[in-house]
Amino acid sequence: MENSENTLPTNFIHQIIDKDLQQGINQGKVHTRFPPEPNGYLHIGHAKSITLNYGTAIKYEGKFNLRFDDTNPAKEEDEYVRSIKEDVKWLGADWEDRLFFASDYFETFDEYAQILIKDGKAYVDFSTPEEISTMRGMPTKPGIESPYRNTSPEDNLDKYNRMKAGEYEEGSAVLRAKIDMTSPNMNMRDPVLYRISKTPHHRQGDKWCIYPMYDWAHGFEDSLEGITYSLCTLEFENHRPLYNWFIDQVPGIHHPRQIEFAPLNITYTVLSKRKLLELVKTNIVEGWDDPRMPTISGLRRRGFTPSAIRSFCEKIGVSKVDSMVDHAFLEFCIKDELNLTAQRRMAVLDPIKVTITNYPEGQSEMVTCDNNPEDPNGGTREVPFTRNLYIERDDFMEEPPKKYFRLSPGKEVRLKHAYYITCTDVVKDESGQITEILCTYDPETKGGDSPDKRKVKGTLHWVTQEHGVPAEVRLYDKLFTKENMLNLEEGEDYKDFLNPESLVSIKGCVLEPALKEAALGEGFQFMRKGYFVIDNKDSAPDHLVFNRTVGLTDSWAKLQKKLKG
Structure with a gap:
C-alpha cells in the first residue's frame, strides 16, 4: 500500500x-x-478501516497487526480466516510477522478474570439472559442489582472454575463485572465477561x-500487542469507558x-454482516464473492483494483460524523483509474452480420489499433479484418430518426481503425427480421480517415466473423433499488428492494481475438460498452466469461453537475 506522509490525507485522528x-x-x-471477527467475508x-489503520502505521513509520477476534466459536470458520488474510494482503496491507488471534490470549484473559474475581469486581450470575436484560434497566432508568452480585470472592472463584470445568450447561451461568448498575452508560451496568459455549473452537478445539x-x-x-491507537467505528464510542x-x-x-471514527455507509448497499450472510445462505447471490456483493472478494471478481479501493477510502476521508457516500x-x-490503464478492445455483445460486398472474398488483412489513447506508452495491436463482420444490432436502423449517426x-x-462503409441493402428472413446488412467499403479510407477529409459522424466497433471469439458477458448493476438502505420504513424488509436487473447475462457475444489471451484481473475497456474483466471463477479457455466492472457513463460527474446546477 503506497501511502506516505505526503500522500495520505490528514484527518482528525492524525491530528490527535x-x-x-x-x-x-x-x-x-x-x-x-x-x-x-472471522464470521464472514x-x-x-x-x-x-484497513486503509486507515495500515496507512496510519505507514505514515508514522510504525507497525501494523492483523488480529482475528475469534471469541465466538459458534459463528467462526477457517474459511473466513483464509479469505480475510487474502483480502487484507490483496489490498496491500502488510502485517509482516504480526498475525495474531484472540484465542492466543485465552489463558491471559482467564488470569485477568481471576484478578477481578479476587478483588470483588466480578461475580458468577445464574440469572437467565432475559432476567439479566431486565435487571439492566433502561437508559433513563437505573438497573437492578443481581441477587448474585454480592457473593463472596471465594465463592465466585469456585463457581468460575466450575464454569471452566464444564459443570454448568450453556446459558445457565455467566461471569459479570461488578461496576455500576446506576450508570447512565448501559455498557457499564455489570457487563458479561464470559459465557458458556460447548461448541468446538476452530483453533482451540474442545480446550x-x-x-x-x-x-x-x-x-x-x-x-498485549502494544497497540498505541485502537481505531474503532462510532458504534464503540459508548464502549470506550468500559474498554x-x-x-x-x-x-x-x-x-x-x-x-472512534464514522463507519462507511454507501447508497444502494447493505454492509450488515448478518444481511450479507443471509443473501449467501438463501442463494439470493452466488456466494460471498458474487460481483454484486460489496465484499472485497466480490469487488475483486468484478474488476475493482486495490489501488482504486484505497483511493476511494482515502478520498472520502475520516470524520466523527455519520454520512452516506454515493455509490x-x-x-x-x-x-478514473481504468481510463488511464485499461487497454481498449472491441467486443460485440448483440451481433448482427455485415458483409462488405466489394471487399475481396477470402482476403484478410491486419489493421493497427491503439491500445489506449490515454496512455502514450500503451502501444498498438494488430486486428484481423475481412469482408465478413459483426456489429452491434442496435448500431443499425432501417428507418432512423433525424440525427441518427x-x-x-x-x-x-x-469502422474503428479500419474503413468507411456504406449500407447498400439488407437481408431479411421470412418473418421480416433483418439477418444481414450488406455494405460497400472505400479502400482509400484505411485507418479510419479519408484522403478528401470528408466528415463521417458515426464510428462503430466490429469483430470479424472468422476470427471472433465467442463469450458470455455479464452486466452487473446495483444489488438494491433503494438509495438509503439504512432508512427502512416500518414493515419493510431490505430484500423488498432487490434489483431484478442486478445481473444480466448475455450469451453469444463475439470478441476480438486478442481477448482470448486475457489474464485474470486484467481490466479492459470494451469500446462504447464499459470496463470489463475476465471472471476469475467461471471463465474457462473454451467458455470465456467477462464481467462488467462499470459502464462508461460518468454518473458521478452527472451527479456533481446536477448538485451544482
Missing part, C-alpha cells in the same frame, strides 16, 4: 497522533491493528467451554488509546 507525538506520549511509537467498509465477550477481550488484545475500565483493573499493563463515487474511482441504408460510417 501528532499532538501525542509532540508531547512524547507512547515514546513516539505508532502501532495500529485491523481486528476482524470482508466488505468495502472493512477496506476503509475451552467458556469464551470471553468482545468487550472483555478487545482491550486486552490491544494491550478503559477493564484495562485499569489489571496493574502494570499497557494502556492503548481508543479513537457513483466508488464507480468514479475505478473508472450510426448505420442505416445509404449512410456512411467509420
Whole structure:
C-alpha cells in the first residue's frame, strides 16, 4: 500500500497522533491493528478501516497487526480466516510477522478474570439472559442489582472454575463485572465477561467451554500487542469507558488509546454482516464473492483494483460524523483509474452480420489499433479484418430518426481503425427480421480517415466473423433499488428492494481475438460498452466469461453537475 506522509490525507485522528507525538506520549511509537471477527467475508467498509489503520502505521513509520477476534466459536470458520488474510494482503496491507488471534490470549484473559474475581469486581450470575436484560434497566432508568452480585470472592472463584470445568450447561451461568448498575452508560451496568459455549473452537478445539465477550477481550488484545491507537467505528464510542475500565483493573499493563471514527455507509448497499450472510445462505447471490456483493472478494471478481479501493477510502476521508457516500463515487474511482490503464478492445455483445460486398472474398488483412489513447506508452495491436463482420444490432436502423449517426441504408460510417462503409441493402428472413446488412467499403479510407477529409459522424466497433471469439458477458448493476438502505420504513424488509436487473447475462457475444489471451484481473475497456474483466471463477479457455466492472457513463460527474446546477 503506497501511502506516505505526503500522500495520505490528514484527518482528525492524525491530528490527535501528532499532538501525542509532540508531547512524547507512547515514546513516539505508532502501532495500529485491523481486528476482524472471522464470521464472514470482508466488505468495502472493512477496506476503509484497513486503509486507515495500515496507512496510519505507514505514515508514522510504525507497525501494523492483523488480529482475528475469534471469541465466538459458534459463528467462526477457517474459511473466513483464509479469505480475510487474502483480502487484507490483496489490498496491500502488510502485517509482516504480526498475525495474531484472540484465542492466543485465552489463558491471559482467564488470569485477568481471576484478578477481578479476587478483588470483588466480578461475580458468577445464574440469572437467565432475559432476567439479566431486565435487571439492566433502561437508559433513563437505573438497573437492578443481581441477587448474585454480592457473593463472596471465594465463592465466585469456585463457581468460575466450575464454569471452566464444564459443570454448568450453556446459558445457565455467566461471569459479570461488578461496576455500576446506576450508570447512565448501559455498557457499564455489570457487563458479561464470559459465557458458556460447548461448541468446538476452530483453533482451540474442545480446550475451552467458556469464551470471553468482545468487550472483555478487545482491550486486552490491544494491550498485549502494544497497540498505541485502537481505531474503532462510532458504534464503540459508548464502549470506550468500559474498554478503559477493564484495562485499569489489571496493574502494570499497557494502556492503548481508543479513537472512534464514522463507519462507511454507501447508497444502494447493505454492509450488515448478518444481511450479507443471509443473501449467501438463501442463494439470493452466488456466494460471498458474487460481483454484486460489496465484499472485497466480490469487488475483486468484478474488476475493482486495490489501488482504486484505497483511493476511494482515502478520498472520502475520516470524520466523527455519520454520512452516506454515493455509490457513483466508488464507480468514479475505478473508472478514473481504468481510463488511464485499461487497454481498449472491441467486443460485440448483440451481433448482427455485415458483409462488405466489394471487399475481396477470402482476403484478410491486419489493421493497427491503439491500445489506449490515454496512455502514450500503451502501444498498438494488430486486428484481423475481412469482408465478413459483426456489429452491434442496435448500431443499425432501417428507418432512423433525424440525427441518427450510426448505420442505416445509404449512410456512411467509420469502422474503428479500419474503413468507411456504406449500407447498400439488407437481408431479411421470412418473418421480416433483418439477418444481414450488406455494405460497400472505400479502400482509400484505411485507418479510419479519408484522403478528401470528408466528415463521417458515426464510428462503430466490429469483430470479424472468422476470427471472433465467442463469450458470455455479464452486466452487473446495483444489488438494491433503494438509495438509503439504512432508512427502512416500518414493515419493510431490505430484500423488498432487490434489483431484478442486478445481473444480466448475455450469451453469444463475439470478441476480438486478442481477448482470448486475457489474464485474470486484467481490466479492459470494451469500446462504447464499459470496463470489463475476465471472471476469475467461471471463465474457462473454451467458455470465456467477462464481467462488467462499470459502464462508461460518468454518473458521478452527472451527479456533481446536477448538485451544482
